[in-house]
Amino acid sequence: MYAFHRRPFLQRQRTALLERYFGLAENQTTVRRELLGGLTTFLTMAYIVVVNPQILAKAGVPIEGVVFATCASAAVATLVMGLYANYPIALAPGMSLNAYFTYTVCLGMHVPWRTALGVIFFSGVVFLILTVSRVREQIVNGIPDCLKHSTAGGIGMFIAFVGLRNANLVVANPATFVSLGSFANHEAQLACVGLAIMLVLMTRKVSGAILIGILATTLLGMLRGMAEWPTKIFSLPHPSSTWLQLDLRGALHLGLFEIIFVFLFVDLFDNVGTLVGVCEQAGFVKDGKIPRVGRALISDAVGTVFGSLTGTSTVTSYIESAAGVAVGARTGLANVFTAALFLLAAFCAPLAAAIPGYATAPALILVGALMTESLGRVEWSEFTEAVPAFVTLLATPLTFSIATGLSLGLISYTLVKIASGKFREISAVIWILTALFILRYVYLAAG
Numbered sequence: 001m002y003a004f005h006r007r008p009f010l011q012r013q014r015t016a017l018l019e020r021y022f023g024l025a026e027n028q029t030t031v032r033r034e035l036l037g038g039l040t041t042f043l044t045m046a047y048i049v050v051v052n053p054q055i056l057a058k059a060g061v062p063i064e065g066v067v068f069a070t071c072a073s074a075a076v077a078t079l080v081m082g083l084y085a086n087y088p089i090a091l092a093p094g095m096s097l098n099a100y101f102t103y104t105v106c107l108g109m110h111v112p113w114r115t116a117l118g119v120i121f122f123s124g125v126v127f128l129i130l131t132v133s134r135v136r137e138q139i140v141n142g143i144p145d146c147l148k149h150s151t152a153g154g155i156g157m158f159i160a161f162v163g164l165r166n167a168n169l170v171v172a173n174p175a176t177f178v179s180l181g182s183f184a185n186h187e188a189q190l191a192c193v194g195l196a197i198m199l200v201l202m203t204r205k206v207s208g209a210i211l212i213g214i215l216a217t218t219l220l221g222m223l224r225g226m227a228e229w230p231t232k233i234f235s236l237p238h239p240s241s242t243w244l245q246l247d248l249r250g251a252l253h254l255g256l257f258e259i260i261f262v263f264l265f266v267d268l269f270d271n272v273g274t275l276v277g278v279c280e281q282a283g284f285v286k287d288g289k290i291p292r293v294g295r296a297l298i299s300d301a302v303g304t305v306f307g308s309l310t311g312t313s314t315v316t317s318y319i320e321s322a323a324g325v326a327v328g329a330r331t332g333l334a335n336v337f338t339a340a341l342f343l344l345a346a347f348c349a350p351l352a353a354a355i356p357g358y359a360t361a362p363a364l365i366l367v368g369a370l371m372t373e374s375l376g377r378v379e380w381s382e383f384t385e386a387v388p389a390f391v392t393l394l395a396t397p398l399t400f401s402i403a404t405g406l407s408l409g410l411i412s413y414t415l416v417k418i419a420s421g422k423f424r425e426i427s428a429v430i431w432i433l434t435a436l437f438i439l440r441y442v443y444l445a446a447g
Contacts, residue, residue, distance in 0.1 A: 018333060022086060027330040034088070037329020038337030040211045041090050042345075044320040044360050044367075045338075048074070048092045049345050052312065055098045059106035059113045061311060065242030069093075069310035071346035072239070075339040077303025077315045082335025085295035088324050089278050090338045091303050094316040097263065101313040117242075117308050118251025123263040124304030124314070131297045139272060141289045142429030145377075147409050150389035151273050152280035152374035154396030154405045159319050160368025161397045167191030167361035187358040190221055195362035202366070210327050210363045217359040230354045237346045242311020263314055271300050273402035274317040280374045282325045319402070322367045384420050388413035407437040 018024065018031060053066035074092035081089055105111050105119070130136050143151075164170040168188040173179035181188050194217030201209030221227035251260075275297075279290045290296070303315030324334055375393070379385040391412045396405030414434040417426050 022331040022333045024331060024333070029328060029330040031333065033328035034331060034333040035337050036211060037088055037324035037327050038334035039341065040214075040327050040363075041088070041318075041321050041324030041329065041334065042338045042341040043211065043214050043355060044323040044363050045074075045090060045092055045318055046345070046355050047357060047360065048095070048318075049342075051095070052093045052098055055102050056113075056313065059102040059116070061113045062238075062241035064238035065240070065245075065311045068237035068239040068346050069242055069307060069312035071237070071342045072310050073303050073307030073312055073315050075342040075346075076306050077299050078335045078342065079339040080302050081296060081299035081317075082332030082339065084332075085292050085299060086332040087279070087284070087292070087296055088282070088329035088331060088334035089275065089296065089317050089321045090324070090335060091300055091315050091317050092342075093307060093312045094314050097314040097316065098312075100263070112247065112250070114245050114247040115250035115253075116313075117246035117311065118248045119260050120263065120314055121246055121248065121305060121308035122251055123260045124301055124308060126260070127301035127304060128298070131294065131301050134294060136272075136294075136297045138429055139433065141293065142427050142433075143272070143276065143406075143410075144385075144388070144413055144425075144430070146379065146385040146389045147392055147406065147413060148276050148280055148285060149374045149377045150392040150409065151396070151402070151406055152277040153372045153378075153389075154393045155273065155277035155319055155322075155402060156368040156371025156374075157393065157397040158368070158400070158402065158405075159322070159364045159371075163361040163364030163368060166357040166364070167195075168358070169361075186224065186226055187356075190217055190224070190226065191358045191361045193217065193220065194359060195365060198362055198366050210323055210366065214355070214359050214363055217362065218355050221356055221359060222354075227354065227356045227359075230350045232350050234347050235350060239310065244309060245311060246308055271297070271316045273396075273406045274319050274321075277319060277371065277402075278317070278321050278325060281322055281371050282330060320364070322371055323363050326367050326370050384413075384416045384422060384425075387416050407440070410434055411437055 022034075024030060024034070049067065049070055052070045053061075053063045056066045057063040070093055074090070077091035081087055081091060101116055101120070105116050106113050111119075127136075161170065168181045168185045169191060170178050171181040183189060183192075194213045197216055198209050198213035201212060206212070218227060222229055275290065275293065276285075279285050284290060300316050307313065307315045321329075324338070375389075378389045380389075388409045392405045392409030394405075395408045396402055399405065410430065410433055414426055414430060417423070
């Protein structure tokens with residue numbers, strides 16, 4: 001009897017502890033909603049457990065070690081974001097950065113993968129220094145409101161385009177660059193079914209509509225023979241082949257400082273763009289600033305350093321976190337669940353790999369649509385606000401880069417403000433960033 005009565009009491013105590021630490025009521029959320037958000041975010045990111053090892057393996061990195069490194073670094077960075085910054089923004093090895101690691105650094109420049117991991121380590125350390133010294137925080141808070149709103153909208157367009165591409169609804173075309181895919185494609189058919197399921201459920205305000213759509217589409221794909229049923233659920237990780245294999249001495253070679261700068265530069269502005277976009281969607285931005293942004297920025301620096309030690313490329317915030325936010329995640333508790341699932345994925349890689357790209361594609365399309373809501377807060381009637389916002393909105397999906405969209409938006413913002421004589425609206429941070437971005441494009445042109 002005593003144990004029976006004590007169990008509900010302990011449950012209430014645990015709930016009260018979570019409420020106090022994460023501020024669930026203050027953020028108008030519940031444990032169930034955070035759990036659902038964390039699970040949804042993980043499902044939209046689960047592809048990284050499979051894709052990242054495949055990319056790094058081409059550089060010679062042992063694939064078994066990268067699977068563990070991917071899951072472990074994602075779990076650690078996501079947990080830091082959740083517990084320290086209290087935001088539902090998950091992190092993992094960045095897709096564009098792992099491609100740069102493999103194809104440009106290792107295969108193009110013939111840098112050994114162990115040395116490249118050393119480069120990642122030093123870029124992470126520099127990140128940490130810039131974050132602790134609050135340089136990165138000043139950059140995030142110094143971005144004008146019109147660019148914050150348009151970055152969120154641009155990322156929405158970007159991830160919707162990725163979703164359309166993953167669903168084979170948009171395909172390459174030599175004459176027009178892109179065109180509508182064929183509905184005879186079975187993956188496109190299932191993606192449309194999944195999107196229809198999500199739209200109906202969200203219209204009916206069914207909790208977990210996106211998650212239900214992902215699972216239903218995956219099941220339909222398996223029943224039609226388009227996706228393989230997992231042959232096993234558990235598999236033991238093999239971290240030893242990449243754990244502490246980085247070559248720090250080789251990474252200090254003078255010729256590699258340029259590579260450190262590239263990793264630093266791209267991750268800095270990709271991460272800033274993602275933070276701004278997701279925080280805009282969730283309503284975290286207050287008076288043009290993101291609360292606790294310094295703490296949020298610590299997480300990717302810690303994740304990158306830890307990732308280099310375990311054997312993977314740069315860790316960054318993932319825009320797929322917007323899927324979790326869309327189903328109600330508002331605090332770091334969702335990240336705790338996502339981190340736990342990444343740790344579990346280290347032992348359940350076959351299960352995580354069973355979710356096909358066309359099943360998560362509808363979620364990306366729908367979340368992209370939801371993120372364009374922020375565009376309504378841009379002052380479109382004010383030319384000097386509208387033009388930079390439009391440039392950012394257009395450049396982000398067309399260049400396939402959040403960092404490029406934000407950089408072009410900042411340059412155009414400075415240009416139109418100068419032309420209109422509104423010098424006072426250009427902060428010191430904007431002047432510095434504009435100069436750095438212009439130098440970046442001059443350097444790329446010279447190269």
